[in-house]
Amino acid sequence: xxxxxxxxxxxxxxxxxxxxxxxxxxxxxxxxxxxxxxxxxxxxxxxxxxxxxxxxxxxxxxxxxxxxxxxxxxxxxxxxxxxxxxxxxxxxxxxxxxxxxxxxxxxxxxxxxxxxxxxxxxxxxxxxxxxxxxxxxxxxxxxxxxxxxxxxxxxxxxxxxxxxxxxxxxxxxxxxxxxxxxxxxxxxxxxxxxxxxxxxxxxxxxxxxxxxxxxxxxxxxxxxxxxxxxxxxxxxxxxxxxxxxxxxxxxxxxxxxxxxxxxxxxxxxxxxxxxxxxxxxxxxxxxxxxxxxxxxxxxxxxxxxxxxxxxxxxxxxxxxxxxxxxxxxxxxxxxxxxxxxxxxxxxxxxxxxxxxxxxxxxxxxxxxxxxxxxxxxxxxxx
Numbered sequence: 001x002x003x004x005x006x007x008x009x010x011x012x013x014x015x016x017x018x019x020x021x022x023x024x025x026x027x028x029x030x031x032x033x034x035x036x037x038x039x040x041x042x043x044x045x046x047x048x049x050x051x052x053x054x055x056x057x058x059x060x061x062x063x064x065x066x067x068x069x070x071x072x073x074x075x076x077x078x079x080x081x082x083x084x085x086x087x088x089x090x091x092x093x094x095x096x097x098x099x100x101x102x103x104x105x106x107x108x109x110x111x112x113x114x115x116x117x118x119x120x121x122x123x124x125x126x127x128x129x130x131x132x133x134x135x136x137x138x139x140x141x142x143x144x145x146x147x148x149x150x151x152x153x154x155x156x157x158x159x160x161x162x163x164x165x166x167x168x169x170x171x172x173x174x175x176x177x178x179x180x181x182x183x184x185x186x187x188x189x190x191x192x193x194x195x196x197x198x199x200x201x202x203x204x205x206x207x208x209x210x211x212x213x214x215x216x217x218x219x220x221x222x223x224x225x226x227x228x229x230x231x232x233x234x235x236x237x238x239x240x241x242x243x244x245x246x247x248x249x250x251x252x253x254x255x256x257x258x259x260x261x262x263x264x265x266x267x268x269x270x271x272x273x274x275x276x277x278x279x280x281x282x283x284x285x286x287x288x289x290x291x292x293x294x295x296x297x298x299x300x301x302x303x304x305x306x307x308x309x310x311x312x313x314x315x316x317x318x319x320x321x322x323x324x325x326x327x328x329x330x331x332x333x334x335x336x337x338x339x340x341x342x343x344x345x346x347x348x349x350x351x352x353x354x355x356x357x358x359x360x361x362x363x364x365x366x367x368x369x370x371x372x373x374x375x376x377x378x379x380x381x382x
Contacts (some may be wrong), residue, residue, distance in 0.1 A: 029085045034078045039067070039154050041091035042082045049088065051154050052080040055121055065155035065218075067121060090117045093158055097166045101127035101146040102236025104199030106228045108144065115211050119158060123150050123222065128169050133180040134189070139179050140232040145197070146225045147172070164217040171213065175203050185231050197226040 011091045013019075015280050032040055042049040048371035050066045059070035074080070082088050093116040099108040108127040128145045134266075135141050157164045179199050180188070188194055201224040211221045265283060269276040272294075282290040291298075 025085075029078070030083060030088070031079055032083050032090060032117075034080055034118065037080070037120065037160070037170055038118045039151075040080070040082075040118055041154050041158060043089055043091050044083065045087055049083070049158055053154075054078045054080070058121075061301075065153050067152045067154075087186060093119075094118045096163075096165075099124055099127045099129070101144065101227055106144060115239055119151060119154055121151055121154070123148055126168070127166065127227075128172060128176075130173055130176045130180070132348045133177040135180055135183060135185045139185050141185055141188075142230055142232065143176065143180065143196070143226060144228040145176065146227050147221055148223040148225075149219055149221040151218055152214065152220040156218030158218065161217050167217060168213055168219060171209055172200075172204060175200055175207070175209070179203070180229075185229075188229060196229070197224050200224055200226075201321055206266065264298060268297060271297055359381075 014174050018132055021247065032052065034040060036054055036056065039051060039055070040135040041051055048065075050062055051060045051067070053060055053072075054074075055067065057069055057071065059072040060066070061068055082090060093111070095114050096116055097110070097112045102109060109128050126147050126149060130145065132144045143209060161167065176196075181194055181250065183194055188196060204221075204224070210221050213221065247367065265277060265279045268274070269279045272279075282293070296351055298311075
C-alpha cells in the first residue's frame with residue numbers, strides 16, 4: 001500500500017500535477033480573495049483567530065477585532081492568508097435575513113443570504129418599518145426608516161451575536177413609536193420644524209443606544225432618515241370623504257346663494273323700472289354701495305324674495321332662513337356672497353337678456369303689481 005502511494009506521488013511530481021495541486025491548496029484553500037469593502041473571519045480549530053479585511057486606509061486592532069483607520073501592507077492586493085486548512089478555516093454564516101430601502105421606493109425590500117463568509121464593512125442602507133405607532137390623537141401611523149451603517153467589528157456582529165439586525169431593529173422601534181406619539185400626523189407632515197428623523201437620531205444617540213449597538217454588535221450608525229410616513233387606510237379614506245363633502249357643500253352653497261342674488265337683482269329691476277343690465281353693473285362696480293342703496297326695497301319685499309328663492313334656489317330658503325323673517329339677514333347673506341366674487345347672478349336658460357317686465361306698463365298695471373307683491377305673488381302674470 002505504501003509503495004503504491006509513493007508511486008502515485010512520484011507520478012504526480014513527474015507530470016507536474018503535484019506542484020499545481022499544492023499551489024491551488026495554498027492559494028484557494030488556505031487563503032481568500034476579498035473585494036474592497038469586505039472582510040472575513042478566520043477560525044483556529046473552531047475558535048476566533050483573526051479578522052481579515054480589504055478596506056483602504058483601515059486596519060484591524062487585534063485581539064478585539066475593531067476596524068479602525070490605519071495602514072496594512074498587503075503585497076497581493078485583495079488576497080489574504082487564512083492558515084493551513086482544516087486546522088484554520090473561515091467562519092460561515094448559514095443564514096441571514098435583513099431589510100433595506102431603495103431610492104424612490106416606499107416599501108422595504110426583504111433580503112436573505114445563505115452560507116456567507118464574506119461580510120460587508122462599507123456603508124449600507126438598512127430599512128425598518130414601524131406599523132404599530134399612533135400619533136397624539138390615536139391615529140395609526142405607518143412609517144418607513146432608513147439607517148446608513150457599517151459593520152466596524154465583524155467578531156461582535158457575527159460571532160458574538162446570533163442575529164444583530166433583529167437586535168438593532170428591536171432596539172430602535174420603541175423610540176420611533178415614542179416620537180410619533182408626541183405629535184399629530186398633520187403637524188408631522190406640515191410643520192418643517194418637526195423632523196422625526198432628527199428627533200429620533202438625537203434621542204438614540206443621547207440615550208446611548210447607538211453606542212450600545214456598536215459595543216455589543218459592532219454596528220456603527222452614521223445617518224437616520226424617515227423615508228415615508230402615512231396614516232392607515234381607514235384614516236385616509238375618512239379624510240378624503242370629509243374633504244370631498246366640504247368641497248361639495250361649498251359648491252352647492254355657492255350655486256344657491258348665487259341664484260338668490262340673481263333673484264334679488266331681478267326684483268329690484270322690476271320694482272324700479274331700471275334695466276337688469278344696469279342693476280348688474282351697479283352690483284358689480286360696488287356691491288356694498290348697491291346693497292345700501294336698495295336695502296329698504298329688499299327688506300320691504302323679503303316675502304317675495306323668499307318665495308323666489310324657493311322657486312329658483314331649492315333648499316337655500318330652509319338652509320339660510322327660518323320662516324319669512326329669516327334666521328340670517330338677507331342683506332348680510334347677499335353681502336357675503338358678493339364679497340366672495342359671486343355678484344354675477346345665475347344665468348337664465350335663454351341666452352338673451354330678459355326684458356324688464358315693468359317697461360311699457362300702464363299706471364293701472366303697476367298698481368295691480370304692487371298689490372300682488374304685498375300678497376307674496378310675482379308682480380306680473382305674464
